[in-house]
Amino acid sequence: MEKFTTLSAIACPLGLANVDTDQILPARFLKIARADGLGRHLLHDLRRDEAGNERPGFPLNEPQWREAKILVAGRNFGGGSSREAAVYAIYDSGIRCVIAPSFGDIFSENATKNGLLTAIVSQADADAMTAALVREPGRAMTIDLERQTIAHAGATYPFAIDPSRRERLLKGLDDIGLTMGYADRIAAFRTRDRALHGWKYLS
Amino acid sequence: MTDAHTLFDKVWAEHEIVRQDNGECLLWIDRHFVHEGSFHAFNQVKARGGTVAEPGLTFGVADHYVPTRHRREIANPDIARMVALLKENAGTHEITLFGLDDPRQGIVHVIGPEQGLTLPGLVIVCGDSHTSTHGAFGALSFGIGASEVAHVLMTQTLWQKKPKRMRVTVDGALAEGIGAKDIALTLIARIGADGAQGHAIEFAGSTIRNLSMEGRLTLCNMSIEAGARCGMVAPDETTLAYVRGRPFAPQGDMLDRAAQHWQTLHSDADAAFEREVTLAAADVVPIVTWGITPADALPIDGAVPDPARESNPARATQIAEAIDYMGLTPGQKLTDVRIDRVFIGSCTNSRIEDLRAAAAILAGRTSKVPGLVSPGSTSVKRQAEDEGLDRIFRTAGLEWAESGCSMCVGINGDLVPPGERCASSTNRNFRGRQGPGARTHIMSPAMVAAAAVSGHLADARVFLAGRKG
Numbered sequence: 001m002e003k004f005t006t007l008s009a010i011a012c013p014l015g016l017a018n019v020d021t022d023q024i025l026p027a028r029f030l031k032i033a034r035a036d037g038l039g040r041h042l043l044h045d046l047r048r049d050e051a052g053n054e055r056p057g058f059p060l061n062e063p064q065w066r067e068a069k070i071l072v073a074g075r076n077f078g079g080g081s082s083r084e085a086a087v088y089a090i091y092d093s094g095i096r097c098v099i100a101p102s103f104g105d106i107f108s109e110n111a112t113k114n115g116l117l118t119a120i121v122s123q124a125d126a127d128a129m130t131a132a133l134v135r136e137p138g139r140a141m142t143i144d145l146e147r148q149t150i151a152h153a154g155a156t157y158p159f160a161i162d163p164s165r166r167e168r169l170l171k172g173l174d175d176i177g178l179t180m181g182y183a184d185r186i187a188a189f190r191t192r193d194r195a196l197h198g199w200k201y202l203s
Numbered sequence: 204m205t206d207a208h209t210l211f212d213k214v215w216a217e218h219e220i221v222r223q224d225n226g227e228c229l230l231w232i233d234r235h236f237v238h239e240g241s242f243h244a245f246n247q248v249k250a251r252g253g254t255v256a257e258p259g260l261t262f263g264v265a266d267h268y269v270p271t272r273h274r275r276e277i278a279n280p281d282i283a284r285m286v287a288l289l290k291e292n293a294g295t296h297e298i299t300l301f302g303l304d305d306p307r308q309g310i311v312h313v314i315g316p317e318q319g320l321t322l323p324g325l326v327i328v329c330g331d332s333h334t335s336t337h338g339a340f341g342a343l344s345f346g347i348g349a350s351e352v353a354h355v356l357m358t359q360t361l362w363q364k365k366p367k368r369m370r371v372t373v374d375g376a377l378a379e380g381i382g383a384k385d386i387a388l389t390l391i392a393r394i395g396a397d398g399a400q401g402h403a404i405e406f407a408g409s410t411i412r413n414l415s416m417e418g419r420l421t422l423c424n425m426s427i428e429a430g431a432r433c434g435m436v437a438p439d440e441t442t443l444a445y446v447r448g449r450p451f452a453p454q455g456d457m458l459d460r461a462a463q464h465w466q467t468l469h470s471d472a473d474a475a476f477e478r479e480v481t482l483a484a485a486d487v488v489p490i491v492t493w494g495i496t497p498a499d500a501l502p503i504d505g506a507v508p509d510p511a512r513e514s515n516p517a518r519a520t521q522i523a524e525a526i527d528y529m530g531l532t533p534g535q536k537l538t539d540v541r542i543d544r545v546f547i548g549s550c551t552n553s554r555i556e557d558l559r560a561a562a563a564i565l566a567g568r569t570s571k572v573p574g575l576v577s578p579g580s581t582s583v584k585r586q587a588e589d590e591g592l593d594r595i596f597r598t599a600g601l602e603w604a605e606s607g608c609s610m611c612v613g614i615n616g617d618l619v620p621p622g623e624r625c626a627s628s629t630n631r632n633f634r635g636r637q638g639p640g641a642r643t644h645i646m647s648p649a650m651v652a653a654a655a656v657s658g659h660l661a662d663a664r665v666f667l668a669g670r671k672g
């Protein structure tokens with residue numbers, strides 16, 4: 001997994017609240033293997049009309065935000081379905097950070113596993129950033145994960161993130177490697193648990 | 204730490220293998236369910252050259268992609284490929300598979316309990332957010348993403364941080380025709396679609412104690428729609444009676460030992476919850492959603508909200524967007540909202556009691572709109588047919604189909620056409636959830652049946668008068 005330390009990039013103000021994972025990647029694209037390209041289906045039905053043409057006015061369709069690497073969204077971003085492919089769609093379209101007042105729990109975890117930063121800000125700060133991005137769309141935003149700050153257009157905003165998620169992102173840590181290091185403790189647990197709660201084990 | 208613990212804490216503590224200073228704990232996983240959508244995770248295992256640590260505790264289910272009609276030969280090659288891929292992965296890793304032709308096949312969250320794989324005190328995970336369903340047994344059960352599925356496959360463990368605890372207490376008797384779905388939507392409308400974010404919910408109180416296992420399953424299923432990590436109900440006699448005799452459940456001495464242990468699985472009298480919410484059963488009425496999040500729910504005698512009357516501008520915008528997507532008018536009475544079709548199914552409301560509740564209203568009546576009924580499992584289907592419920596649905600004009608996720612998520616091809624309005628017993632009314640442009644109203648199966656016979660959203664109680672529900 002790629003580390004996340006700092007990022008200076010164009011940010012797109014998405015605005016919308018409750019953008020669930022069904023919006024981020026509609027169900028009919030779930031059959032697609034990641035290698036075959038999920039990024040182009042990001043927010044498909046919000047972004048495109050029934051005929052597949054881009055809806056004018058949708059922020060990600062605007063020339064100034066097409067290359068954005070940061071999204072600023074409303075509250076409860078990524079709620080709903082646990083589909084990790086929603087994170088793949090975001091990440092594979094080049095976005096490395098989503099800023100919002102709150103996130104679905106499973107989504108945040110999936111994001112962390114894939115190097116996508118989910119930065120939590122107050123509603124007031126999200127509104128202020130959105131307004132500033134609309135005013136000055138060409139100005140890059142700078143995110144510093146170590147210091148947990150977002151700098152844009154002369155203002156600096158703090159953001160929150162679970163400390164263990166922060167650490168994993170900063171170091172690009174791989175959970176499976178970490179867990180394998182505990183193999184002995186896992187085996188000992190299983191033996192003890194099986195003696196105590198034999199009814200749980202099926203064979 | 205005091206000596207008083209919540210149910211959640213007790214189950215968590217029994218599964219902790221490692222606790223790190225930052226609060227991350229490595230938990231043992233007792234049951235792991237995978238489905239067709241788990242292919243990303245199997246690909247990750249393959250990419251690492253890994254193996255499945257505990258194939259005996261891992262179960263595969265074909266449910267998300269399976270056709271509900273004509274499924275001997277799957278016509279759509281993409282869907283056939285997804286079903287075949289699961290079979291292949293299950294075969295490679297020697298995982299028990301409840302495949303398309305298996306008489307035990309069904310929706311993962313219906314068959315876990317049905318087969319006795321879901322038990323009190325277990326930690327259960329699946330790459331599906333409605334894994335919260337299994338918490339009805341007093342299990343700690345939650346949905347995970349593909350990377351976590353890969354982690355569980357390879358290690359039978361998962362890193363987790365303890366969520367906060369929330370107790371939802373419901374007391375009193377529910378009126379006739381009102382059930383767990385109405386409680387769930389009432390709660391979500393009250394606290395919001397993200398109202399329980401970061402929390403594990405325990406449902407308690409006399410109303411919950413009096414719910415059947417099926418009702419508890421519906422309630423815990425919907426806890427994710429409040430944003431909760433999981434939902435739980437403490438096991439009791441109802442739980443034990445349900446578990447006894449199920450194919451994979453412990454038996455004889457083993458069951459006695461298990462039952463003894465399960466008696467300890469309840470929140471201690473003075474255990475502390477970070478948050479408490481109380482509801483009175485008397486205040487729970489038949490409820491439907493009008494908008495595009497499950498929190499957009501109102502009693503059936505209500506009206507579509509008017510954004511012009513909303514003082515919070517952000518909320519006013521959301522209401523306006525929802526009304527626009529749903530094709531409604533502000534102030535329109537909900538019972539004036541005409542529907543195009545109905546769907547009864549999904550892991551929320553497709554168990555035998557759900558089908559009975561719908562059939563009680565449909566018996567001797569005709570549906571004014573087309574609709575689909577997909578039982579939660581192949582065994583629920585058989586039971587319903589034994590009870591003659593299939594005939595009631597068919598005679599009413601609805602289609603009686605095979606079991607799967609079907610029109611809950613539409614990835615098997617069962618879709619609500621663009622612009623059409625569906626009264627649905629499912630769990631999500633998100634934009635496009637049942638197909639691009641589909642308009643979904645979620646409600647209890649009895650309310651879906653009432654809508655079917657009315658052609659518009661309707662109060663189930665009217666149709667139950669003089670009948671036994």
Ligand code: SF4
Pocket residue numbers: 266267310311312331333549550551607608609611612630
């Ligand atoms: S029925 Fe719907 S909610 Fe339930 S497991 Fe299937 S897709 Fe998920």
